[in-house]
Amino acid sequence: MRMTRKFAAIASGIALTGGLLAGSAGAASAAQAAPQAASDCPSGWFCVWSGKNYTGHMQKVEGKNADLTRFSVFQNFQSWYNHGKSCDYKWYTEKNFHGDSGVLAKGVKGTGDAHWFQKSNEWVNCR
Template sequence: MIIKASAKRIGGGIAALVLAGTAFTSSAHAESFSATAASDCPPGWFCVWAGENYTAQMQKVEGNNTDLSRYTVFVHARSDFNNGRSCDVNLYGGKNYTNYLGTVKRGGKGAGVGHEIKILSNKWVNCT
């Protein structure tokens, strides 16, 4: 996983909580379900898990999202996978793309760094 961090260093992997995806439609949304492996993240989605090593509850997101606060796992994420098809994803600790946390490259994975990361918005970038 490749991350560009600003004010604080985000450990290897967990900052990649919002993964790159395909070119998205205007409807952005997230879904939640149980998963136990990075391979459970479907193509075109950015997925986060409540547990390290892709365990516990998983939530996935596609499209740009200005407010992910209603999704528990995004507020308490410990591992992630960007299974997007053509984009990197910027992660933000604040709503409406504020408090930049880092960029997760397409294909980036993070099994966890021992602490939670709060992701409150995401934007897909660098689409090919």
């Protein structure tokens, strides 16, 4: 729970305006390539990397996902980027949109030594 609160604190400190793609749920499989950068996250997706500074395995998702636990990278990541288009990205610590949550605005990215996890997500504040 400690890492969740730290992610929530970081997310809360970030501007909560911006956006991401709303609509069909979907995800892409994890991929590893070196070197990577936040710019490797395609437009319209939320991406996480297993390592800090956008290194290691990358996982990307779009749409609403009730169970992110099927993607191992979402259970232990150190970097993230909301490369969305028209909605904010809302994450949850439990499946089916339950538990603690936070909102990340379009364009927000972060990296560091802490390890975070998410178990579900949806898009909010669509413009």
